[in-house]
Amino acid sequence: MDAQATEAGARPRDREATRERILQAARTLFGEHGYETVTVRMIAAAAEANVALVGRYFGSKAGLFDAVLQGEPTLGNLFEGDAEALPRRLAEYAAERMRRPPDSPILRALERSAAHPEVRAVARERLITAVLNPIVEHLDGPDALVRARMATAVFLGIGATRRRLGPQEPTPADVDRLTAVFEACLAG
Amino acid sequence: MDAQATEAGARPRDREATRERILQAARTLFGEHGYETVTVRMIAAAAEANVALVGRYFGSKAGLFDAVLQGEPTLGNLFEGDAEALPRRLAEYAAERMRRPPDSPILRALERSAAHPEVRAVARERLITAVLNPIVEHLDGPDALVRARMATAVFLGIGATRRRLGPQEPTPADVDRLTAVFEACLAG
């Protein structure tokens, strides 16, 4: 039932490696299924580690979730470059999100969020600092926040739709449409 | 803590009324907090009814959720009228969704969805029949489904953003922007 012990022996007792396996398993599972649905026993099983180690290394389930979120803080270089081409960069990124879930556990967590209040607070904070604020900084005008919020909504909606209706291969025309969408969102 | 028993006596034994109280409480709570977070004990308490009655009248928690979804099947007259003005009607509806949660528990459930697979299936079905398909029917062109899907994504995203960042009073300029967004989504 375990695929790791096939190497004709037990795994070496490596605290850091075990911790990393747990973290990685949590990253995947939390991102795919959300906070509440995933149990620490699932994570431990996926990481081929003991349940108690989750508590030992991360304090609690929420602590583990937090550690996952800490893992990959930025959205990449999406916001580098000139503001002119920002809508198209956003559109290309969003098109990629239509096609498949993001690698980043943060974005997945943000897309899915969770009903647990504590986790919601964390996800909210991340959404603001990692998505909304970077967009705002590229905008002028008094209602920059509202416009950035609308663009953020499109991001969230793309993820929500993919999760509910399955992935969708975007065509070049879709990227054009999405570019127009983001331009409409961000237009002063 | 109860406002009904103040009338110096017990409530009359009215099966239909009790059933309706439970249904109404479930409507509110499911819509506000999602499927998993809400417990049948919460619902029973809100309905001032016994927990066992939930099981008796609706079979199970999932059955109750299903009954809630059955309650309000349509999205209203959003899709009536000429296709020309559809983007603006969608925009006005979406603007309303920025401002406050929908009255319809269905849309709230669709916005929030749930991690439980059975509920997800129901929500997915509803999203398709109540939102996606009506939009598709108003579109021409080979990739009508993709375009409708994008508009659906905007809807979901608006709700997700409001839930995470709080309500936002839309300005007339926002409605214009949203109209442009939906036009961009639906453009052939």
Place this chain on the structure above:
DNA sequence: CGGTGGAGTATACGCCCGTTTACTAGCCGC
């Protein structure tokens, strides 16, 4: 080679979930 510290384990605890069962009590026809 004996012992010691820490990685990993097995298991139990307390809690709350959805659900079920055995019961109580009010309304109806007779």
Place this chain on the structure above:
DNA sequence: GCGGCTAGTAAACGGGCGTATACTCCACCG
């Protein structure tokens, strides 16, 4: 007035959860 149907109740059941504790066993050091 009084059974009998039934709305409503109380309490428990089994299970899964997150967490805590006591333990085993291996590697390394003297």
